[in-house]
Amino acid sequence: xxxxxxxxxxxxxxxxxxxxxxxxxxxxxxxxxxxxxxxxxxxxxxxxxxxxxxxxxxxxxxxxxxxxxxxxxxxxxxxxxxxxxxxxxxxxxxxxxxxxxxxxxxxxxxxxxxxxxxxxxxxxxxxxxxxxxxxxxxxxxxxxxxxxxxxxxxxxx
Amino acid sequence: xxxxxxxxxxxxxxxxxxxxxxxxxxxxxxxxxxxxxxxxxxxxxxxxxxxxxxxxxxxxxxxxxxxxxxxxxxxxxxxxxxxxxxxxxxxxxxxxxxxxxxxxxxxxxxxxxxxxxxxxxxxxxxxxxxxxxxxxxxxxxxxxxxxxxxxxxxxxx
DNA sequence: ATATAATTAAGGTCAAAGAAAGTCAAACAA
DNA sequence: TTGTTTGACTTTCTTTGACCTTAATTATAT
Numbered sequence: 317x318x319x320x321x322x323x324x325x326x327x328x329x330x331x332x333x334x335x336x337x338x339x340x341x342x343x344x345x346x347x348x349x350x351x352x353x354x355x356x357x358x359x360x361x362x363x364x365x366x367x368x369x370x371x372x373x374x375x376x377x378x379x380x381x382x383x384x385x386x387x388x389x390x391x392x393x394x395x396x397x398x399x400x401x402x403x404x405x406x407x408x409x410x411x412x413x414x415x416x417x418x419x420x421x422x423x424x425x426x427x428x429x430x431x432x433x434x435x436x437x438x439x440x441x442x443x444x445x446x447x448x449x450x451x452x453x454x455x456x457x458x459x460x461x462x463x464x465x466x467x468x469x470x471x472x473x
Numbered sequence: 474x475x476x477x478x479x480x481x482x483x484x485x486x487x488x489x490x491x492x493x494x495x496x497x498x499x500x501x502x503x504x505x506x507x508x509x510x511x512x513x514x515x516x517x518x519x520x521x522x523x524x525x526x527x528x529x530x531x532x533x534x535x536x537x538x539x540x541x542x543x544x545x546x547x548x549x550x551x552x553x554x555x556x557x558x559x560x561x562x563x564x565x566x567x568x569x570x571x572x573x574x575x576x577x578x579x580x581x582x583x584x585x586x587x588x589x590x591x592x593x594x595x596x597x598x599x600x601x602x603x604x605x606x607x608x609x610x611x612x613x614x615x616x617x618x619x620x621x622x623x624x625x626x627x628x629x630x
Numbered sequence: 631a632t633a634t635a636a637t638t639a640a641g642g643t644c645a646a647a648g649a650a651a652g653t654c655a656a657a658c659a660a
Numbered sequence: 661t662t663g664t665t666t667g668a669c670t671t672t673c674t675t676t677g678a679c680c681t682t683a684a685t686t687a688t689a690t
Binding site (some may be wrong): 631632633634635636637638639640641642643644645646647648649650651652653654655656657658659660 | 661662663664665666667668669670671672673674675676677678679680681682683684685686687688689690
Binding site (some may be wrong): 342343344354355357358376377378380382402 | 638639640641642643644
């Protein structure tokens with residue numbers, strides 16, 4: 317039984333594809349369409365279209381209200397440089413790290429296979445140490461891998 | 474009378490056969506079917522479908538949750554299986570880890586690029602914690618990545 | 631005609647309920 | 661003793677609904 321939230325996520329992503337990364341929608345209309353509570357739309361946006369996921373949300377209430385979703389398409393190297401300098405601080409949660417890797421895959425900066433490998437390296441299970449240090453190690457490993465990816469590109473194989 | 478755990482094991486294996494090595498199931502559904510405690514499913518998975526047995530498990534909680542079981546390609550991955558079960562213990566030095574990765578690349582289990590990425594993840598620089606723990610974390614990250622590589626081949630994305 | 635009030639039409643928030651799976655230790659069986 | 665079975669409790673993720681805020685429109689009073 318596939319989750320409704322996933323279906324809505326896919327739906328929005330396909331709309332974004334058609335419209336070059338930017339779209340405006342009506343929350344109630346969409347909720348009507350999927351026969352769910354309007355707030356479920358907010359849930360989907362919050363859990364799958366956050367800034368970390370690479371999307372920007374803007375909305376307006378009242379008559380003629382709307383929700384605008386913009387996919388943030390950044391240049392690959394710019395994005396990675398940003399991650400290294402500010403995006404990933406000295407610590408990062410598993411969730412955030414997963415989202416960042418997922419975003420890199422969706423933007424085709426890395427292959428699905430590479431994303432899978434990276435996720436395995438920074439998973440909670442792989443980093444089995446006291447929570448206090450965990451997020452620090454994760455940040456440093458993730459940054460190290462991103463650096464490796466950037467380095468590799470600059471290399472003539 | 475055969476133990477229930479064995480019956481469940483056989484059942485799952487026959488499902489895997491039918492589905493080309495990959496399947497998704499509902500823990501409660503299965504427990505219902507065999508009229509046992511849900512946690513017995515976990516027991517079966519832990520004792521008969523571990524990574525050493527050649528299986529990879531992935532799961533998700535909450536509404537629409539599932540357990541996914543992927544059978545790893547045993548013949549093809551002899552060396553990697555050996556690494557997981559004995560080759561890499563609970564700790565490993567940076568040097569040894571680098572050598573193992575290098576060898577995997579030479580055997581064409583992974584690309585040069587993947588090797589480069591893996592090395593960056595297990596380097597001393599990436600794992601910046603007290604030496605006492607360092608080699609343990611390195612071992613667990615390396616094993617996690619090797620598992621990911623083995624899993625990837627059995628996975629239909 | 632203009633300022634104000636009421637109504638309607640959105641979207642936002644948050645907490646509770648529901649739907650899974652995970653853990654762990656105690657009881658039980660071989 | 662070792663491996664199995666069970667159940668109470670925990671954690672995670674999803675869905676729903678009641679209530680709140682904001683904006684636009686319409687009605688009313690001056």
